[in-house]
Amino acid sequence: MNVGDELPGLSVRVTRKQLVRYAGASLDFNAIHWSERFATDVGLPNVIAHGMLTMALGGRVVTDWLGDPGRVVEYGVRFTRPVVVPDDDEGALVEFTAKVGEVRDDGTARVDITAKFDGKTVLGKAQAVVRA
Amino acid sequence: MPLDPLFVGRTYPPETTYEVGRAKIAEFADAIGDDNPLYLDVEAAKGAGYADVIAPPTFLTIINIRAINAVVEDPELGLDYDRMVHGDQRFVHHRPACAGDRLQVTVHIDDVFVRAGNDFLSVHADIATEGGEPVCTTYAQLVVRGERS
Numbered sequence: 001m002n003v004g005d006e007l008p009g010l011s012v013r014v015t016r017k018q019l020v021r022y023a024g025a026s027l028d029f030n031a032i033h034w035s036e037r038f039a040t041d042v043g044l045p046n047v048i049a050h051g052m053l054t055m056a057l058g059g060r061v062v063t064d065w066l067g068d069p070g071r072v073v074e075y076g077v078r079f080t081r082p083v084v085v086p087d088d089d090e091g092a093l094v095e096f097t098a099k100v101g102e103v104r105d106d107g108t109a110r111v112d113i114t115a116k117f118d119g120k121t122v123l124g125k126a127q128a129v130v131r132a
Numbered sequence: 133m134p135l136d137p138l139f140v141g142r143t144y145p146p147e148t149t150y151e152v153g154r155a156k157i158a159e160f161a162d163a164i165g166d167d168n169p170l171y172l173d174v175e176a177a178k179g180a181g182y183a184d185v186i187a188p189p190t191f192l193t194i195i196n197i198r199a200i201n202a203v204v205e206d207p208e209l210g211l212d213y214d215r216m217v218h219g220d221q222r223f224v225h226h227r228p229a230c231a232g233d234r235l236q237v238t239v240h241i242d243d244v245f246v247r248a249g250n251d252f253l254s255v256h257a258d259i260a261t262e263g264g265e266p267v268c269t270t271y272a273q274l275v276v277r278g279e280r281s
Contacts, residue, residue, distance in 0.1 A: 012165065025156075025163035027194050042214065051218050052197075056164040056190045063189065068180055069168060069228065072189045076222025076271070125220075128189075 001109050001132055007065045007098040012057050014049050014083060015091035022053045036087065048082035054094060054122060055079075058113045061098045062128045071131040073108065078124035083117045092117055107132055139209060139241050144202050146236035149262060150195045154231040157187050164188065177230075186228040192235075192259055193221075196270045199237040199257050204274070211253075211276055219252070219273035226266045234262045249278035 019033050028050055031038035039047045055077045063069040085092045094117045101112040113126040154174070161171040169176040170186050177185045204211050229235070236259070243254040252275055259268040 018163070018165075022163040025160045026197070028197055052190060052193045052221065053164065055221065056188065056193075059189045060164060060166050063166070063168060067168075069170060069189060070180070070182065070186055072225060074222065074224045075189045076220065078220040079218055 001100050001103060003100055003103055005100040007061055007100075007111065009098070010057065010061045010064070010096040012094050012096070013091040014053070014057075014085055014094055015089065016047065016085055016087055018091070019047065019049060019053070019085060022050055022056075026050065026052060028052065044082065044084075046084050046086065049085050049092065049094075051077075051079035051082075054083055054115055055126075057094065058096050058098075058115050058123060058126055059128070061096045061113060062111050062130065065098075066130060072128055073131060074129035075127075077113075077126040079122075080124040081117070081120055081122045083122055094122070101127070103132065137244055139244055142241045144199065144206075144239040146238055147202065148236075150235050150237075152187060152191075152229055152231050152233040152235065154185055156194070157185055157191065157231060160191050160194070161188060174231075182228065182230055184231040186230050189223060189225065192223065192229055192268050192270065195235060195237050195259065196221075196257055196272070199239045200255060200272060200274070203239055203241065203253075203255060211251075215277045217275050217277065219275045220271075222271040224269045224271070226268060229259075229267055233267065235259055235267060236262060251276040251278070 023029050033050050036047050083092050096115050098111050098113040102110040108129050109132045111128045115123040157171055204213055237257050239257045245252050254273050257270045260266050
């Protein structure tokens, strides 16, 4: 792998159904991820996706490319904007791209991931360190 | 009430042991739309050199969030859960978590500070097997929004 190499991108339509499924799988039952009433009461525009779901989907870009997810030695993100998920069949379109940002002497490389929803980035400093 | 810097260095020992299960890994992989065979097929995982199916890189959020909540619910800190959001999250994997791992989580408070009227809390969690083998270290920043923000 070389600096600047682009990974195959990933587009995901996040629906309410997926939020419910992810809530059960991750055991994160915060009501802002399933109750429009609760979400708007705390000042959000609507139900929002779990930041950790967006993070997991970004991780897929890297693990799909590596094949062996065990080669991911580090993965971190900042949650900068919420992904607002409407109550319809279309859901919220989140688009992920990634490229190799650094190849290190210790046999690892840094992959920089971008996640966009509604034309804006929703993850900041999303980086994975992988064994090359 | 702002967080007291005296809480820096406080440690929350493991309350329980979590056994990573094949079915839970499969359920999590399905929830993120991922059909990687190393999550789902024991023979494929063994062929790649693992003891059993491995977990996706963010799978340990399951026990990480539970452990962070133990901090959030510490009455001495007096945090308002309804005003708290996750600022960042990082996983450092010492090896992939595998089905059959029996894991324990120890949480440490690394920093507390106030900026622009919001409370910031930095924590890390050591996730290790019952036998003490390190599996993952997680780092998180939690933000408790001030009354006016």
